[in-house]
Amino acid sequence: MGTPVLLGLLLFLPLLQPRRAWAGSLNSPGLSECFQVNGADYRGHQNHTGPRGTGRPCLFWNQTQQHSYSSASDPQGRWGLGSHNFCRNPDGDVQPWCYVAETEEGIYWRYCDIPTCHMPGYLGCFVDSGTPPALSGPSGTSTKLTVQVCLRFCRMKGYQLAGVEAGYACFCGSESDLARGRGAPATDCDQICFGHPGQLCGGDGRLGIYEVSVGSCQGNWTAPQGVIYSPDFPDEYGPDRNCSWVVGPSGVALELTFRLFELADPRDRLELREVPSGSLLLVFHGTRPPPAGPLRLRVAALLLTFRSDARGHAQGFALTYRGLQNVVEDRVQPKGSAQTPAEIPGGANSSCSPRPVTLQAAMGARVFSSVTVVSVLLFLLLSLLRLLRRRNCLLAPGKGPPALEPSRGTGRSWAVWYHRPRGMALPCPTGDPQAEGPAEGYRPLSASSQSSLRSLISAL
Numbered sequence: 001m002g003t004p005v006l007l008g009l010l011l012f013l014p015l016l017q018p019r020r021a022w023a024g025s026l027n028s029p030g031l032s033e034c035f036q037v038n039g040a041d042y043r044g045h046q047n048h049t050g051p052r053g054t055g056r057p058c059l060f061w062n063q064t065q066q067h068s069y070s071s072a073s074d075p076q077g078r079w080g081l082g083s084h085n086f087c088r089n090p091d092g093d094v095q096p097w098c099y100v101a102e103t104e105e106g107i108y109w110r111y112c113d114i115p116t117c118h119m120p121g122y123l124g125c126f127v128d129s130g131t132p133p134a135l136s137g138p139s140g141t142s143t144k145l146t147v148q149v150c151l152r153f154c155r156m157k158g159y160q161l162a163g164v165e166a167g168y169a170c171f172c173g174s175e176s177d178l179a180r181g182r183g184a185p186a187t188d189c190d191q192i193c194f195g196h197p198g199q200l201c202g203g204d205g206r207l208g209i210y211e212v213s214v215g216s217c218q219g220n221w222t223a224p225q226g227v228i229y230s231p232d233f234p235d236e237y238g239p240d241r242n243c244s245w246v247v248g249p250s251g252v253a254l255e256l257t258f259r260l261f262e263l264a265d266p267r268d269r270l271e272l273r274e275v276p277s278g279s280l281l282l283v284f285h286g287t288r289p290p291p292a293g294p295l296r297l298r299v300a301a302l303l304l305t306f307r308s309d310a311r312g313h314a315q316g317f318a319l320t321y322r323g324l325q326n327v328v329e330d331r332v333q334p335k336g337s338a339q340t341p342a343e344i345p346g347g348a349n350s351s352c353s354p355r356p357v358t359l360q361a362a363m364g365a366r367v368f369s370s371v372t373v374v375s376v377l378l379f380l381l382l383s384l385l386r387l388l389r390r391r392n393c394l395l396a397p398g399k400g401p402p403a404l405e406p407s408r409g410t411g412r413s414w415a416v417w418y419h420r421p422r423g424m425a426l427p428c429p430t431g432d433p434q435a436e437g438p439a440e441g442y443r444p445l446s447a448s449s450q451s452s453l454r455s456l457i458s459a460l
Helices: 002-016 147-156 175-179 335-339 359-389 447-459
Strands: 097-099 109-111 122-127 139-141 161-165 169-173 196-200 206-211 218-221 225-229 242-247 253-262 269-274 280-285 295-297 302-307 316-324 412-419 422-429
Touching: 147 161, 147 169, 147 206, 161 175, 218 225, 225 242
Parallel strands: 218 242
Antiparallel strands: 097 109, 122 206, 139 169, 161 169, 161 206, 225 316, 242 302, 253 295, 253 316, 269 280, 269 302, 412 422
16 A cells, blocks of 8 residues: 555655746746747757757758858858858748758758747647647637737737647637646647748647737836847837836846847837936947847846837847846946946947036046137137138138038037036937937037137147
């Protein structure tokens, strides 16, 4: 009798253990090597079509010149090709693949089954026998189905999970459904979505299941670590999006790592602000991407705000975060820098609002103030000479540098303001409403003063 009881206890013991996060869960991003639904960003080292050395060996990309894709067709390494035979997805297919030695059937490439290449939020492929359904909530079909179309449908219905099947069907469910679900090999979910040729939507009797928070437009993230996607991800974000997320895991600092970042133009912006003060920390947009590698901020909570303009369409972003309990001071952005957004190459700053004066800024203000005084004196002197001699020109034309005018070629314009007793020149983004009129507390230089300043610079 003792043996059957012991066997029963051993079978029952796993049910008492807490359920771990799924390998593709948004709260376990460290388990994934991919953050795009089709694995286009995979840069891992699997070189067989199957996991752990199973399947067919891949050919080296520098030995496939007879095919459409090789290391020669990717000299900049944008697709991750090179002198190796690792699985890649250079053509935006539904998943990574590689060339293989041609078989008698004429097959010269195959998809790679990579267990670690599933974007966080994708929970895996599951069997759907239909009786009962794998996900017990509402369902629907669409000839324009994409992953995000199904996610949005289930999100609106108030469910936690969304499942895509057979390329055109969508099912909603909860974690209790997933607990009793039966997993299937990842290669069974091989049907292309009817609405997107680069996405997979389950398979025949197989559900590809996602967390509905993928691509949501708002959220409050308190888990120790996680992933935040741009709105509508893995589809492209749409126009006129205004979304925000609060990130507040326990800890004394936050570490952010951008896994993907592709915004259409400077008008599509991602802002990072401290909570609860609302101080602007950083701004990223289409021409100012975030830095590579981890970005550490000594703040306990963060507000992320994303806005797109009326024409916005791009892949968006995916970032991972984690709360830090102990931080190294020299690797953390000082909290005082919250008032100063990150600078773009060339030293121009995107903010047109006054900011704390540093030593260099104070020296620059003094120099500019002196130049302004000299220019005004020169202007008075020139006016006096004009009255006395009635001459129209004192400088030989064409010898000096170009006249001081708003810069158009670089996409940025310079607005010159002065503020008694000191002055400064602040760069403003093109189209910035603050650049169209005077900033608060500032007045534009008069036309005569700017003319004198141009004359002074020409003389120098």
